Amino acid sequence: MNRIKMNFKNPLLLFSSILLISFFYSLPLQAQETTAGKTVKQKKFEKLLKKKNTVLLDVRTPEEYKEGHIPGSILIDFLKKDGFKENVSTLDKNKTYLLYCRSGKRSNNAKVLMNEMGFSKLIDLKGGFSEWTGEKEIK
Numbered sequence: 001m002n003r004i005k006m007n008f009k010n011p012l013l014l015f016s017s018i019l020l021i022s023f024f025y026s027l028p029l030q031a032q033e034t035t036a037g038k039t040v041k042q043k044k045f046e047k048l049l050k051k052k053n054t055v056l057l058d059v060r061t062p063e064e065y066k067e068g069h070i071p072g073s074i075l076i077d078f079l080k081k082d083g084f085k086e087n088v089s090t091l092d093k094n095k096t097y098l099l100y101c102r103s104g105k106r107s108n109n110a111k112v113l114m115n116e117m118g119f120s121k122l123i124d125l126k127g128g129f130s131e132w133t134g135e136k137e138i139k
Helices: 011-030 042-049 062-067 081-088 105-116
Strands: 037-040 054-058 096-100 122-125
Touching: 037 042, 037 105, 042 054, 042 096, 042 122, 081 105, 096 105, 105 122
Parallel strands: 037 122, 054 096, 096 122
Antiparallel strands: none
16 A cells, blocks of 8 residues: 655645645534524524514614515614614514624624623524515615
8 A cells, every 4th residue: 555645844735734634624613503693594593483483573773664675674783883783682582583784794693692682583684684685665
């Protein structure tokens, strides 16, 4: 049986090997599920909307909400930090919360904050409202 002998006397080769191994090792960590909850695509998000004990939260600004939103959503502006925390603190921690914003960044941040506040069933929409192709309501 032939053995492959690796020569790590070259520091660049050693560094490159470690970097490559680290990259492949970290791939599973880049999944969409975190301790704060999950990020799902629209199809799964729409299925979850139909389940009992789910609450749909739009964490965009009132101006964005008026331009269009997912029907049945409750507006809680994430950019108003104190107001956001105050409004969220009144919610039932046993329910599942579906969150979305324009692109997914604010809803992910809201998901993390809500998790820190004791909420455990948190799901946000991948790509946010800008990629939403479902029903929209304008008010």
